[in-house]
Amino acid sequence: MPARPPAARRPAPAAPSGPARTALSWLHTARFLITAAQLHQLPALDLPEVAFVGRSNAGKSTAINTLTQQTQLAFASKKPGRTQHINLFALGRQGGTDAVLADLPGYGYAAVPQEDKRRWQQVMVNYLVSRPNLAAVVMLCDARHGLKDLDEALLEIIRPRVEAGLPFLVLLTKADKLTRSEQAKGLQIARLQAGGGEVMLFSALKRQGVDQAAMWLRALVDAAGVAEADDQAGPADPAA
16 A cells, blocks of 8 residues: 655745834834833833733733744733733833833633722723823734623723724734634624724734734834824924
8 A cells, every 4th residue: 555645734934024024023122111000000101002902811911922922921821810910011122112012901701809800900991091101902802702792891991092093903813713714704793893993813823913913013103103203393383
């Protein structure tokens, strides 16, 4: 009986190039800044801050680690609800800081006492409503389940800021666990639920959507820097 030919190997993901490489290189500069249990413990920063939010065990910390190419920057655990503080990470080359990532506590199920859960989830809500330098929100949702009631409730919390121009991105995580047709259907439904936000499929395992999310973040911070420079310059003199 003739030997069976070896199974063809799947091609390795293409290396990022151009804007994606630049964005990922910038994200790789991420470093721990501070952890805070209360809002007053957060430093007042005049820098664009991007908040990562999501249900417990939606893959939020894993997504941050994947985007920054650091395995232990954000604490990733198989036990839901381990992120119980707001953790800030600084971004910027050569020791400088030009943006901040905020890893917020997960919501929904968490293996912690109810009183603790209510306390840090209220801190998260207060942050999203009142943080002055919040430049964008990235919501992580398990692609197999889509946006659930708590996700939609959070979108309602930030709706006034979104209507005032706050960008938000929904990353459908663990997309590798779905077939292509299931991915397409989930993407379509999530776009309807998101009501105007950007929606992308994301897989840390297959690196699906990693380049696109990195470029979205880089473009957002670049745009925030331009807007800040315009604000500082003030209105143009019509007589000039």
